[in-house]
Amino acid sequence: MTSASFHPTITLPASLCEQAAQHLEQAVQRAVDGAAAPWRAFRRAESSDYTLSVSVVEQAAASLLVLAAESAQSMRPSALRALISVALHLRDAADATRRPTFTTTLW
Incomplete structure (x- = not known):
């Protein structure tokens, strides 16, 4: 696997995913550009323990802000x-x- 094909993922709380899916459905109904793909991903996330691609989460946030x-x-x-609130979360x-993780070890 090359680094170009690596897609970082994130696991989100179930309640946040459910709220996002509801709002994304509204965005799809209002024909917000780019909302359909994250909506489908959030609807499927329940079967994958609410693990989503970071890029999908970013796209969902942008669609919700629009x-x-x-x-x-x-x-x-x-x-x-x-x-x-859902978009900002x-x-x-x-x-x-x-963000880089900080370690507590001293130099």
Whole structure:
């Protein structure tokens, strides 16, 4: 396996995946570009212990933020906050995979 074919994965909490799948379904219904692939991946994630490709998680977060921007005027504030919260949790989880881990050992 070459490094070019390696796709880092992340395991997310079940509740976050379920919420993301619901919001992504709304994004697909509103024809948000790029929402269909992550929606399908999140729907299938239950069978794989909620393990997803980091790139799919990033794409899902971006799609949800687009959905939030497009529907901000028509959504209840609480629903908009929930949508943005899920998107930011996904983005933060993806970002966390790129941060170096710190060790507690001294030089």
